[in-house]
Amino acid sequence: NICFKIDEEVAKLLELKAHLGGDDGKHQFVLKTAKETLTGKYGEDSKLIYDLKDQGGELLSLRYDLTVPFARYLAMNKITNIKRYHIAKVYRRDNPAMTRGRYREFYQCDFDIAGQYDAMIPDAECLKIVHEILSELDLGDFRIKVNDRRILDGMFAVCGVPDNMFRTICSTVDKLDKLPWEAVKNEMVNEKGLSEEAADQIGVYVGMQGGMDLAERLLQDQKMCQSTQACAGLTDIKLLFSYLQLFQVTDKVVFDLSLARGLDYYTGIIYEAILTQAGVAPVAPETSNEAPTEECVTVGSVAGGGRYDGLVGMFDPKGRKVPCVGVSIGIERIFSIMEQKAEASTEKIRTTEVQVMVAAAQKNLLEERLRLITELWNAGIKAELMYKKSPKLLSQLQHCEESGIPLVAILGEQELKNGVVKLRNVATRDEVDISRADLILFPALLLLDHHHYHHHRHSDSH
Amino acid sequence: NICFKIDEEVAKLLELKAHLGGDDGKHQFVLKTAKETLTGKYGEDSKLIYDLKDQGGELLSLRYDLTVPFARYLAMNKITNIKRYHIAKVYRRDNPAMTRGRYREFYQCDFDIAGQYDAMIPDAECLKIVHEILSELDLGDFRIKVNDRRILDGMFAVCGVPDNMFRTICSTVDKLDKLPWEAVKNEMVNEKGLSEEAADQIGVYVGMQGGMDLAERLLQDQKMCQSTQACAGLTDIKLLFSYLQLFQVTDKVVFDLSLARGLDYYTGIIYEAILTQAGVAPVAPETSNEAPTEECVTVGSVAGGGRYDGLVGMFDPKGRKVPCVGVSIGIERIFSIMEQKAEASTEKIRTTEVQVMVAAAQKNLLEERLRLITELWNAGIKAELMYKKSPKLLSQLQHCEESGIPLVAILGEQELKNGVVKLRNVATRDEVDISRADLILFPALLLLDHHHYHHHRHSDSH
Numbered sequence: 001n002i003c004f005k006i007d008e009e010v011a012k013l014l015e016l017k018a019h020l021g022g023d024d025g026k027h028q029f030v031l032k033t034a035k036e037t038l039t040g041k042y043g044e045d046s047k048l049i050y051d052l053k054d055q056g057g058e059l060l061s062l063r064y065d066l067t068v069p070f071a072r073y074l075a076m077n078k079i080t081n082i083k084r085y086h087i088a089k090v091y092r093r094d095n096p097a098m099t100r101g102r103y104r105e106f107y108q109c110d111f112d113i114a115g116q117y118d119a120m121i122p123d124a125e126c127l128k129i130v131h132e133i134l135s136e137l138d139l140g141d142f143r144i145k146v147n148d149r150r151i152l153d154g155m156f157a158v159c160g161v162p163d164n165m166f167r168t169i170c171s172t173v174d175k176l177d178k179l180p181w182e183a184v185k186n187e188m189v190n191e192k193g194l195s196e197e198a199a200d201q202i203g204v205y206v207g208m209q210g211g212m213d214l215a216e217r218l219l220q221d222q223k224m225c226q227s228t229q230a231c232a233g234l235t236d237i238k239l240l241f242s243y244l245q246l247f248q249v250t251d252k253v254v255f256d257l258s259l260a261r262g263l264d265y266y267t268g269i270i271y272e273a274i275l276t277q278a279g280v281a282p283v284a285p286e287t288s289n290e291a292p293t294e295e296c297v298t299v300g301s302v303a304g305g306g307r308y309d310g311l312v313g314m315f316d317p318k319g320r321k322v323p324c325v326g327v328s329i330g331i332e333r334i335f336s337i338m339e340q341k342a343e344a345s346t347e348k349i350r351t352t353e354v355q356v357m358v359a360a361a362q363k364n365l366l367e368e369r370l371r372l373i374t375e376l377w378n379a380g381i382k383a384e385l386m387y388k389k390s391p392k393l394l395s396q397l398q399h400c401e402e403s404g405i406p407l408v409a410i411l412g413e414q415e416l417k418n419g420v421v422k423l424r425n426v427a428t429r430d431e432v433d434i435s436r437a438d439l440i441l442f443p444a445l446l447l448l449d450h451h452h453y454h455h456h457r458h459s460d461s462h
Numbered sequence: 463n464i465c466f467k468i469d470e471e472v473a474k475l476l477e478l479k480a481h482l483g484g485d486d487g488k489h490q491f492v493l494k495t496a497k498e499t500l501t502g503k504y505g506e507d508s509k510l511i512y513d514l515k516d517q518g519g520e521l522l523s524l525r526y527d528l529t530v531p532f533a534r535y536l537a538m539n540k541i542t543n544i545k546r547y548h549i550a551k552v553y554r555r556d557n558p559a560m561t562r563g564r565y566r567e568f569y570q571c572d573f574d575i576a577g578q579y580d581a582m583i584p585d586a587e588c589l590k591i592v593h594e595i596l597s598e599l600d601l602g603d604f605r606i607k608v609n610d611r612r613i614l615d616g617m618f619a620v621c622g623v624p625d626n627m628f629r630t631i632c633s634t635v636d637k638l639d640k641l642p643w644e645a646v647k648n649e650m651v652n653e654k655g656l657s658e659e660a661a662d663q664i665g666v667y668v669g670m671q672g673g674m675d676l677a678e679r680l681l682q683d684q685k686m687c688q689s690t691q692a693c694a695g696l697t698d699i700k701l702l703f704s705y706l707q708l709f710q711v712t713d714k715v716v717f718d719l720s721l722a723r724g725l726d727y728y729t730g731i732i733y734e735a736i737l738t739q740a741g742v743a744p745v746a747p748e749t750s751n752e753a754p755t756e757e758c759v760t761v762g763s764v765a766g767g768g769r770y771d772g773l774v775g776m777f778d779p780k781g782r783k784v785p786c787v788g789v790s791i792g793i794e795r796i797f798s799i800m801e802q803k804a805e806a807s808t809e810k811i812r813t814t815e816v817q818v819m820v821a822a823a824q825k826n827l828l829e830e831r832l833r834l835i836t837e838l839w840n841a842g843i844k845a846e847l848m849y850k851k852s853p854k855l856l857s858q859l860q861h862c863e864e865s866g867i868p869l870v871a872i873l874g875e876q877e878l879k880n881g882v883v884k885l886r887n888v889a890t891r892d893e894v895d896i897s898r899a900d901l902i903l904f905p906a907l908l909l910l911d912h913h914h915y916h917h918h919r920h921s922d923s924h
Binding site: 113115117118121122124125128132242243246247248366367370371374377378387388389 | 575577579580583584586587590594704705708709710828829832833836839840849850851
């Protein structure tokens with residue numbers, strides 16, 4: 001392939017140039033995320049890292065996620081405990097599919113807790129947060145699947161998977177949310193060379209779902225018991241569920257042995273949240289020949305995360321570890337679901353928070369409108385006016401209806417003479433004269449909806 | 463230069479590769495900001511655009527500012543009026559200078575009003591917004607310098623600057639905030655070849671500062687009057703100041719004929735805000751051999767903008783224009799000033815909004831703490847706990863003092879028996895027993911500071 005040869009040639013030339021010191025040596029102060037920092041952290045996903053070549057000829061990449069940079073930040077700054085969220089863009093060298101909400105540049109929203117703490121307390125808090133976010137956003141019913149990397153590894157061991165095949169079999173198991181067991185088994189046996197017996201044993205386990213009860217049952221499981229790793233994971237799952245009960249979130253959390261998640265860096269608990277309600281699905285099936293299942297349709301993952309106790313140590317010169325657990329919220333997907341819901345509903349979504357439109361009933365009142373809006377702005381009230389010297393009253397009112405501004409403060413010769421403003425409710429078309437002093441002294445009045453406002457006025461006049 | 467030759471070779475190879483179709487043709491869906499979109503918009507600043515070469519071999523660049531992408535967005539989506547703010551990262555291929563707050567990657571914060579409106583109304587609103595931001599942030603005294611590209615061009619014309627030298631003389635005038643007039647004149651005459659007579663005439667004008675009065679005086683100025691352009695600009699400055707008076711911001715706004723601003727795309731009013739108070743200066747002089755002036759020391763620009771009526775049309779296939787005016791707030795510089803102020807003050811800056819720490823007075827109360835924090839979280843109260851099974855009370859209280867958490871809800875055997883929580887004010891060390899029902903029913907109580915809270919308690923007991 002000629003393109004490949006050109007790439008090779010280019011890389012060689014750039015390397016030569018880098019050795020020669022680059023353009024003018026001016027680049028020495030830049031903090032760079034070199035490709036070497038990123039590779040080897042994402043397992044089979046590494047191919048999605050978006051490489052760049054900068055003008056100095058160095059090999060650079062765009063940020064792939066927020067977790068690896070977070071770990072690098074902790075190590076570089078010797079931070080041993082922190083709790084933070086981070087909303088920022090990441091980049092994937094993937095085939096973009098706009099209709100499925102898959103882009104090359106998109107936002108991630110991460111929350112992580114780093115530090116040496118007692119088992120499962122921060123882990124439970126992460127799940128509580130996912131539960132709270134998905135409940136508050138009112139996206140329909142959801143489930144949070146939970147598993148543990150140690151249970152998976154222990155399971156592979158007791159099922160007879162060779163050590164060096166754990167990771168590749170794990171990424172095959174990860175496909176169970178999209179493919180039926182037969183297809184997954186086929187990949188394990190025919191593509192990856194696992195024995196059929198091992199695959200069948202895995203098949204029994206990965207069909208299991210439950211709660212604390214399942215963890216207890218598996219701790220009694222003759223085969224599973226053989227793995228110390230699996231037992232440690234199961235004991236932690238039990239403890240986790242006891243905390244989740246206190247957090248009142250066990251209604252949505254499922255211990256699911258088929259949950260694998262692809263990334264290499266997880267060391268303990270892993271989890272993934274999915275919306276289960278059909279009808280809000282923004283995400284078409286990944287493969288078009290897939291038949292929709294009859295029951296509860298999975299509409300895709302909207303959050304995921306887990307424990308990664310080894311990652312910070314990989315960036316520390318002395319290998320000092322900082323245990324971490326975190327979650328990534330799929331805000332792009334969540335936003336597209338919310339937009340779909342908004343489009344489907346009759347309710348209009350406002351794009352501004354403007355509470356009052358300052359309008360004129362007659363011509364040549366621009367100066368008076370500017371004076372009034374200054375009073376409102378200075379009192380902290382969100383107000384706007386049309387940028388015309390003499391806009392028509394009708395067009396000012398229409399603008400309010402179109403953009404959902406609830407109130408209009410109308411000025412006319414009469415109002416100016418009386419020192420009042422005619423306050424009009426756009427929805428009900430009710431109008432009431434209010435003194436300018438009142439308008440400024442009681443801005444909160446404007447923030448009440450019109451029922452409250454009128455109620456208040458009526459009480460006043462009693 | 464060998465590096466230059468390598469660059470040439472690399473560019474040729476990449477171009478060849480691009481013609482051949484790149485790796486595998488997978489890149490066809492990416493929205494790209496090609497270098498061609500960016501060049502020719504920034505005048506002499508174009509050299510700061512941060513170019514990249516992507517894997518497909520196309521010539522790409524990182525976003526240089528938010529204005530050009532905004533104009534391109536309007537043209538591509540045929541938007542004829544919009545008002546929006548945008549906070550995002552931009553990139554400059556500049557020499558980074560961390561100590562002076564100059565980075566290659568930094569945030570910009572822009573506000574723009576696009577649309578065909580009556581003169582100077584949106585322009586005045588932009589200045590009102592700058593005034594409001596700088597006042598609210600309490601950064602010390604500031605000035606907003608205002609000028610108009612048409613006044614500058616008219617001034618150059620009547621002073622005898624040849625048409626083709628307007629832009630280059632303009633960027634020399636722009637240096638007047640950093641260099642004395644003699645140095646600026648020297649550049650005009652000896653470097654750029656302007657006649658000494660023309661330079662001296664410019665010197666008279668660029669020393670002028672004032673308000674509406676100066677605009678009126680210049681409209682009577684025999685020389686300035688000869689330029690229709692300058693007259694249009696001066697008339698607009700007059701109108702602008704009349705609106706600024708109504709907006710109550712003329713105390714900080716100065717009409718300053720030396721304000722030039724570098725960018726090519728401005729067509730009308732231009733402005734720049736500077737902090738004038740010495741002592742909060744985070745920015746060292748650009749040139750180290752510069753002597754500090756005795757009077758009011760300029761600590762650098764913190765906002766700037768202007769009118770750019772032609773930019774959207776440059777991206778529209780039919781050249782349809784959308785007039786725009788906008789402002790860019792220097793949030794990086796503002797943040798570094800605020801950080802300096804915070805460091806200098808004794809007041810501790812809190813990094814979290816946590817209101818209540820859920821603590822235990824005895825061992826083995828983790829479950830009770832989890833139960834209580836769930837009650838608080840579910841009631842919308844910001845609470846946290848230590849991720850330990852049995853933390854010491856002292857370390858829990860110390861954590862509150864370190865991180866500024868104002869209240870501690872302490873659980874002990876006695877409190878659990880009585881169905882109460884001991885609510886401790888961290889600052890005053892006052893403690894009061896409060897029933898758990900009250901804690902949940904009246905979360906607002908927790909948000910009051912301790913004076914209010916105690917006052918409330920005392921009133922209750924009367």
